[in-house]
Amino acid sequence: xxxxxxxxxxxxxxxxxxxxxxxxxxxxxxxxxxxxxxxxxxxxxxxxxxxxxxxxxxxxxxxxxxxxxxxxxxxxxxxxxxxxxxxxxxxxxxxxxxxxx
Amino acid sequence: xxxxxxxxxxxxxxxxxxxxxxxxxxxxxxxxxxxxxxxxxxxxxxxxxxxxxxxxxxxxxxxxxxxxxxxxxxxxxxxxxxxxxxxxxxxxxxxxxxxxx
DNA sequence: TTAATATATCAATATAGATTGATTAAGTTT
DNA sequence: AAACTTAATCAATCTATATTGATATATTAA
Numbered sequence: 001x002x003x004x005x006x007x008x009x010x011x012x013x014x015x016x017x018x019x020x021x022x023x024x025x026x027x028x029x030x031x032x033x034x035x036x037x038x039x040x041x042x043x044x045x046x047x048x049x050x051x052x053x054x055x056x057x058x059x060x061x062x063x064x065x066x067x068x069x070x071x072x073x074x075x076x077x078x079x080x081x082x083x084x085x086x087x088x089x090x091x092x093x094x095x096x097x098x099x100x101x
Numbered sequence: 102x103x104x105x106x107x108x109x110x111x112x113x114x115x116x117x118x119x120x121x122x123x124x125x126x127x128x129x130x131x132x133x134x135x136x137x138x139x140x141x142x143x144x145x146x147x148x149x150x151x152x153x154x155x156x157x158x159x160x161x162x163x164x165x166x167x168x169x170x171x172x173x174x175x176x177x178x179x180x181x182x183x184x185x186x187x188x189x190x191x192x193x194x195x196x197x198x199x200x201x202x
Numbered sequence: 203t204t205a206a207t208a209t210a211t212c213a214a215t216a217t218a219g220a221t222t223g224a225t226t227a228a229g230t231t232t
Numbered sequence: 233a234a235a236c237t238t239a240a241t242c243a244a245t246c247t248a249t250a251t252t253g254a255t256a257t258a259t260t261a262a
Contacts, residue, residue, distance in 0.1 A: 014135070018128045024200075025122030026250080030115055034199045043209060056251065058210055077208045077259050085201075092202045098135045099125075100186075101193045127220080144239060157221060159240055178229050178238045 013094060020091040023067050028052060029060050036070060036083040043079050114195060121192040124168050129153060130161045134184060137171060143179040 024030050031050055035041060041049075047057035061081060064070045068087050073080050095101070125131050132151055136142060142150075148158035162182060165171045170189055171182050196202070 014128060014131055018126050018131055021122050021126030021131075022249095025119050025126045027115060027119045028250090030119055030122075030199060034115070037199075037201050044207090053252075054209070055211080055253085059250085062210080074209095074258095079209065088200060089202065092200070098131060098138075099189060099193070100138050101190065123219095129220090145237090154222075155239070156223085156241080160220085163240080175229095175239095180239060 014098065017091065017094050017098060020067070021095070023063060023069065026060065026063075028056070029064055032057075032060060032064060032081075033069065033083060033088075036081060040073075040080045040082040043081070046081070115199065118192065118195050118199060121168070122196070124164060124170065127161065127164075129157070130165055133158075133161060133165060133182075134170065134189075137182060137184040141174075141181045141183040143181050145179070147182070 024033065028050060032046060035046060035049060043054070043057060043061065046052075046061070047054050050057065052060075061070065061072075065072060065081075068084060070081050070083055073082075125134065129151060133147060136147060136150060144155070144158060144162065147153075147162070148155050151158065153161075162171065162173075166173060166182075169185060171184055173180050173182050175181075
């Protein structure tokens with residue numbers, strides 16, 4: 001009677017999915033991803049637009065980057081971030097499996 | 102230069118999306134939704150299958166129900182829960198908008 | 203070299219939420 | 233009615249993480 005979505009070795013996948021969800025369930029981080037949809041932005045654009053203290057924006061960017069949802073490139077003083085679409089799609093697909101979307 | 106996903110009145114939508122994500126980003130809750138994919142289950146089936154203490158399962162079920170992701174019906178001693186597909190789809194759609202899935 | 207700007211890091215605090223244990227409530231069986 | 237089963241609730245604790253303030257690092261400009 002085990003539901004097949006949770007059968008066999010899907011424990012690891014569930015954990016992966018929830019880790020992804022935890023990361024994007026923070027309002028500022030979801031906004032950052034949202035802002036990056038329209039192309040790469042430097043940190044100062046991001047924190048000014050989101051009205052966050054600089055260090056807080058930097059922190060959330062790090063969280064997103066550590067999970068490989070965004071990438072960065074340095075240009076002079078500035079650091080530009082871009083979204084990693086394929087990574088996000090990967091997790092969305094995983095989630096799909098569990099929620100039958 | 103405002104990215105259109107965050108323009109005008111989308112603040113409320115972002116909040117709605119993150120609330121949804123917070124709820125399903127808890128491993129036990131995602132598992133519950135997963136288990137309910139295969140049809141309605143009573144609480145005792147759920148906590149035994151997920152290997153949770155009864156009160157903890159009950160707690161997570163309440164969180165899911167309060168957010169209208171599941172519904173319940175009482176039958177004698179037992180309470181049966183079912184998934185609310187349209188509700189979940191609604192939030193998935195919302196998320197879609199922000200993440201460009 | 204000094205000053206200014208952009209970003210990152212670190213320690214401390216605050217807060218939200220998961221878990222546990224004990225209890226209550228409701229329905230069922232004997 | 234008494235005993236039992238299923239589920240919900242409540243208070244207490246534990247844990248994770250968001251936020252803040254201060255500081256450090258790197259790059260550019262004067």
